[in-house]
Amino acid sequence: MYEAIQIVHSYWAYLVVLVVTLATINALIGFFTKREYAPKDFRVSLFALIVTHLQLLIGIIIFFVSPTIMWFTDGVSVSDIMGDPLLRLYNVEHPTVMILTVVFITVGYSKHKKKLTSTPKLKMLAIFYTIAWLLMLSRIPWANWF
Numbered sequence: 001m002y003e004a005i006q007i008v009h010s011y012w013a014y015l016v017v018l019v020v021t022l023a024t025i026n027a028l029i030g031f032f033t034k035r036e037y038a039p040k041d042f043r044v045s046l047f048a049l050i051v052t053h054l055q056l057l058i059g060i061i062i063f064f065v066s067p068t069i070m071w072f073t074d075g076v077s078v079s080d081i082m083g084d085p086l087l088r089l090y091n092v093e094h095p096t097v098m099i100l101t102v103v104f105i106t107v108g109y110s111k112h113k114k115k116l117t118s119t120p121k122l123k124m125l126a127i128f129y130t131i132a133w134l135l136m137l138s139r140i141p142w143a144n145w146f
C-alpha cells in the first residue's frame, strides 16, 4: 500500500513540475508581451490546477502512511522533528509549502476567470502561478527524488 502510493506521488510529481512550469512561463510571456488571452491559456492553467489538486490528495494520503512522517510515532517529540533538517522537511516544510502552492494555483485560476479582458487575466495567472511555482521548487526533496 505505502510503496504504491509513494511511487505514484513520486512519478506524478514530474508531471506537476512540468505542467506548473509550462503554465507559469506561458502566463509570464503572455502578460509581458500583452498578447490576447487564448484557449491554450485556459487549458494549460486548468491542467496545472487539476494535476496539483490530484497531487495534494495523494500527498495527504501518503502523509498518514509514510515511515518518514514521525508525528504519529511514539517517543518522537516536536523538537526531534524540528531539530533534524530532513525530518523537518518531510514532516513540516514540504506538506505546508505544497498546500500553499495548491492554494496559490487555485486562487490564481479562480481570479483569472473572473477578469474579463486579456491582460488582467494573464496578470492574475502570472502573479499567482509564479509564487506557487517558486514555493513548489523551494520545498521539493530534490536530493532524495532523482
Ligand code: HEM
Binding pocket: 006, 009, 010, 013, 016, 017, 052, 055, 056, 058, 059, 060, 062, 063, 066, 067, 068, 069, 090, 094, 095, 098, 099, 101, 102, 136, 140, 141, 144, 145
Ligand atoms: C505540488 C504538490 C506536491 C509535489 C510536487 C510533491 C512532490 C514530492 C516529491 C518529489 C517527493 C519525493 C518523492 C521521492 O522521494 O521519490 C515527495 C515526497 C513526499 N511528499 Fe510530496 N509533493 C506535493 C504535495 C504533498 C502534500 C500536499 C503532502 C502532504 C500533505 C506531501 C507529502 C509528502 C510526503 C509525506 C513525502 C515522503 C514520502 C516518502 O518517501 O515516504 N506532498 N513529494
